[in-house]
Amino acid sequence: MNEEEKRRCEMRAHMFKALAHPVRIYFLEKLREKPWCVCELAAESGIPKSAASKHLSQLKEAGLVDDEKTGTRVEYHLTAPCVLEMAGCAEGTVLENRRKRLGI
């Protein structure tokens, strides 16, 4: 694994790391409908707003969402909807493989 390969793999792994948490997946799916603010997402998911804020900042840092301030409110919106389509498609493939492997 040379330096360039290493860098590319680290970049991709980093993006997937942002997707590797159920709450963050949930947020992205909610944001597909429309933009939501931190406290709404926190309430919907049943976690404290501090945690919600941190998850959202991870998603933002990974380039998957963006935010927009209006007064005290911070609205987050999805910037990469294709990532979610990918999730659905990949999951389909994985499930099909699993079925095949188990001989069903």
Next chain:
Amino acid sequence: MNEEEKRRCEMRAHMFKALAHPVRIYFLEKLREKPWCVCELAAESGIPKSAASKHLSQLKEAGLVDDEKTGTRVEYHLTAPCVLEMAGCAEGTVLENRRKRLGI
């Protein structure tokens, strides 16, 4: 977040978790060429075979690769090539967003 949503988000997050490590991304990319055995992938990536074996078993558990024993050798092969294509695509989107956000 109701029970069904929770389950679905956990499943998806679990799949992404398998992709959230540079070595595992590297293995998947190598496996796109052709099947490789554990010791070859360990050597190519420069990690001990015990670590390679563990990463591969994670990928297998996630349904992304499959293995086949021949003597003492265990060959792994890719079962979900579309996952990598999508990785490239998603990354493109993310990078583009980042460029836009930085105003370049």
Next chain:
DNA sequence: TATAAAGTTTCATAATTTAGAAACAAAGAA
């Protein structure tokens, strides 16, 4: 001004993941 509402950051703690060495198991070759 004083209060309230929305977010972020900090902090300590808990939980999870990763790492590599060493022990172990299985199959083939000398």
Next chain:
DNA sequence: TTCTTTGTTTCTAAATTATGAAACTTTATA
């Protein structure tokens, strides 16, 4: 049989990530 090769598992330590409470900032409102 004995040795070698290949993989997996176990173990402990290190590193990373996640959690929730509390402090703090900012903006709006009474």
